[in-house]
Amino acid sequence: MTPMVKAESVCKSFGALKVLKGVTLEIDKGQVLVLVGPSGSGKSTFLRCINHLEQVNAGRLYVDGDLIGYRERGDKLHEMPPREAAKQRRNIGMVFQHFNLFPHRTALDNIIEAPIQVKGVKKAAAIARGKDLLEQVGLAEKATAYPAQLSGGQQQRVAIARALAMDPKLMLFDEPTSALDPELVGEVLAVMKKLASEGMTMVVVTHEMGFAREVADQIVFMDGGVIVESGKPREVLSNPQHERTKAFLSKVM
Amino acid sequence: MTVDASSPSAIDAVPLRHPWRWVAAIVIVVLVVLFLYGAATNEAYGWATYRKYLFDERISAGAWYTIQLTVLSMVLAVALGVLLAVMRLSPNPVFKSVAWVYLWIFRGTPVYVQLVFWGLVPTLYKNIQLGVPFGPSLFHLNLQDLSINFTLAFVGLGLNEAAYMAEIIRAGISSVPEGQSEASTALGMSWSMTMRRTVLPQAMRVIIPPTGNEFISMLKTTSLVTAVPFSLELYGRARDISGVIFEPIPLLMVAATWYLAITSVLMVGQFYLERYFSRGASRKLTSKQLEALAAAQTIGIGGHP
Numbered sequence: 001m002t003p004m005v006k007a008e009s010v011c012k013s014f015g016a017l018k019v020l021k022g023v024t025l026e027i028d029k030g031q032v033l034v035l036v037g038p039s040g041s042g043k044s045t046f047l048r049c050i051n052h053l054e055q056v057n058a059g060r061l062y063v064d065g066d067l068i069g070y071r072e073r074g075d076k077l078h079e080m081p082p083r084e085a086a087k088q089r090r091n092i093g094m095v096f097q098h099f100n101l102f103p104h105r106t107a108l109d110n111i112i113e114a115p116i117q118v119k120g121v122k123k124a125a126a127i128a129r130g131k132d133l134l135e136q137v138g139l140a141e142k143a144t145a146y147p148a149q150l151s152g153g154q155q156q157r158v159a160i161a162r163a164l165a166m167d168p169k170l171m172l173f174d175e176p177t178s179a180l181d182p183e184l185v186g187e188v189l190a191v192m193k194k195l196a197s198e199g200m201t202m203v204v205v206t207h208e209m210g211f212a213r214e215v216a217d218q219i220v221f222m223d224g225g226v227i228v229e230s231g232k233p234r235e236v237l238s239n240p241q242h243e244r245t246k247a248f249l250s251k252v253m
Numbered sequence: 254m255t256v257d258a259s260s261p262s263a264i265d266a267v268p269l270r271h272p273w274r275w276v277a278a279i280v281i282v283v284l285v286v287l288f289l290y291g292a293a294t295n296e297a298y299g300w301a302t303y304r305k306y307l308f309d310e311r312i313s314a315g316a317w318y319t320i321q322l323t324v325l326s327m328v329l330a331v332a333l334g335v336l337l338a339v340m341r342l343s344p345n346p347v348f349k350s351v352a353w354v355y356l357w358i359f360r361g362t363p364v365y366v367q368l369v370f371w372g373l374v375p376t377l378y379k380n381i382q383l384g385v386p387f388g389p390s391l392f393h394l395n396l397q398d399l400s401i402n403f404t405l406a407f408v409g410l411g412l413n414e415a416a417y418m419a420e421i422i423r424a425g426i427s428s429v430p431e432g433q434s435e436a437s438t439a440l441g442m443s444w445s446m447t448m449r450r451t452v453l454p455q456a457m458r459v460i461i462p463p464t465g466n467e468f469i470s471m472l473k474t475t476s477l478v479t480a481v482p483f484s485l486e487l488y489g490r491a492r493d494i495s496g497v498i499f500e501p502i503p504l505l506m507v508a509a510t511w512y513l514a515i516t517s518v519l520m521v522g523q524f525y526l527e528r529y530f531s532r533g534a535s536r537k538l539t540s541k542q543l544e545a546l547a548a549a550q551t552i553g554i555g556g557h558p
Contacts, residue, residue: 026371051439058409082444090441100436114440117450148536166440 002065004029004201005050005169009059012045019045021061026131027218029169034212037222038248041207043079046189047172050203051092052085063092064210066168091119093163097175099155101147107134107158108143111165119166124163129245133161137191157191164195171195173204209253213237221245299503306494306507315490316511322475322486324406327468329411334418339448342425352419359416364409367479371409375401388414397531403485406478414471421463423454457530469516487511 003029013018019042023134028031033041048054049061052069061068068088070077080088104109107226111133121129137157147155156176163171173192177185189211196202196215206212212219213233220230221240229236229245237253240246292298306312322531340348359367377394384390395401420426429452437447476488484493488508495504 051437057312085437086441086443088438092439094436094439096432096436096439098432100430100432102433102436102451102455113450114437114442117446118441145542146532149542177491238391 001029003027003031003062004031004060005203006010006249007046007059008061010046010049010061011055011058012042012049012054013057021226022176023225023227024059024219024223025230027201027203029201030199030233031217032196032204032215033218033220034216035203035205035220035222036207036248037213037228038207040220041239042225044170044174044224047174047203048096050172051089052080053062053094063088073187080121086118086222088217091169093166093168093171095156095159095163095171095173095176097158097178099101099147099152099159100181101162103147106146107139107150108157110147114162115165117210122238130161130165133164134158137161138187152180153187156180156188160191160195168202171200171202173202173206175207177206177208198241207252209237209249215237221248223248260390295503298506298540300553302498303506306504307510309494309507310488312487312507315485316488316515318346318403319472319475319487319511320409320515322403322478323468323472324372326410326414326475328469329408330414330418330467330471331464333411333415335421335453337415337419338422338426341419342426348492356416359413364413364474365477365480367413368406368409371405372402372481374405385535400483402483406475406481406483407480410471410478413503417467418464421457421467422460425458425460426452427481428459429455442495452529458527461527461530463524465519465526468523470517472515472519473512492538493555 003026005025007023007025009022009024010020011022013016021042023042025033035046037043042207045054045253047159049056050063050068060154064070066088069085070076070082071080071082083201101107102113105113108127108130111130112121112123114120115125115126115129131140131143134143137160139154139157139161142150142154142158147158148157160176177188180188185208189208192204192211193215204211204216216233218230219233219236221228221242221244223244229240229242236245240249293300337352340352341356343349378396381392381394382390383392394404426448431457433451434447437451438444442450475486478484479487481488483489491504491508492501495501498504508546
């Protein structure tokens, strides 16, 4: 079985600044991988490389067997035209730290926007599916509310529904609960747990160690643009092998 | 939560008084009345002439030309302005420099000079043809036509205004947070779709107020088209008439009245446009939503006595 995500020595630099210095990992279908590490360790950048919001400088990144961002012809790589990159992104949902809902559209309109515009889904079908998704994230009664009228936790749940509306085969979460009040974190994590239990492949950047312990199949600790340690959450969290992992975990747990 | 008889009664405070506001208002009203009385009794204003020409057919026809010039040039300016703004922000260096040079030229020279130049274009080029080289012609414009001056006037105004509109629109686009285009990109939307569906609608909230300003400003700038020369619009007509009857002041007042009336209509339009594009910008609930919430609250209280 081809892994859902396969990264081979992925490197990314911004000018002279090297953010990723060779990240290699694999995520099988239906698995949940949690990326942890101090800020500036490159975990968000790696996540953004997976759906080509950032272009990889070296190494290869495959999603479901597809090389991301480039086309391989012989032994030469060609930059991918924007249209094809957009096509690759359709299958990869992303949830942001600051939600990034469209403020000029209601919750329901946020969800049906991309299916209608990008995939050409009929409006009635998109609305039916959108309402269904709102129900799934527990916000059925908020369909006509604008994002500014929702709490942070509600906004993030709408954002998750918006990503799911494209029927992605992979979901990326970039610190989805970091901008939330502590009492609202739980409702977002609950939705994510449900999603994981339904078999969605997920890559999650988070500082929620409880979530990692409970949901993750694999936990990866990054620091300085490289993977320091990875493995089953139980092993990494309770018995870290590296000094840096130990130091980090002692601060966040 | 319980709601019972012991809950405090609503506050019924004595409102704060503002005596100085009243003093200022009275002083101003007195001054205005004095001025109006002076103006009404001053023969030199020529109010009889004012009344005679206010609804003169030539004047109202002139006002219609003014409106046409304003609307056509602003439509051209907004369309071209969006194009220039998007070009300036695009990653393509060719588009970027073309837009920059356009702005440099059209903002860097006075609009009056530009209008005189457009008036002289027919001496430079006899006609404009658009088509396949050595093949069929698709579009033909005879610049020797006498009615060409109207076209030259609104095109001249529009091309100048486009440079300013481009900057307004660019400011609007830049005001939309980066996360918005990122979210659209992540959903698989193309760059142009992201612009059209996500960025521009949000930029409108920032773009509309200064554009309304430009629209009103354009209404008055149309009085410069005499440089082309085109003089059938409101101010040109008023000046022509006053030149014949030697009474400039009442006709200036006539023109000013019309400009003010049209501006007022434009301001009403701007109000509704702003309201439309500000949806979702505030967390304030609409009266309909508030009613629904209040109803839900009453049910809640009734359910848990």
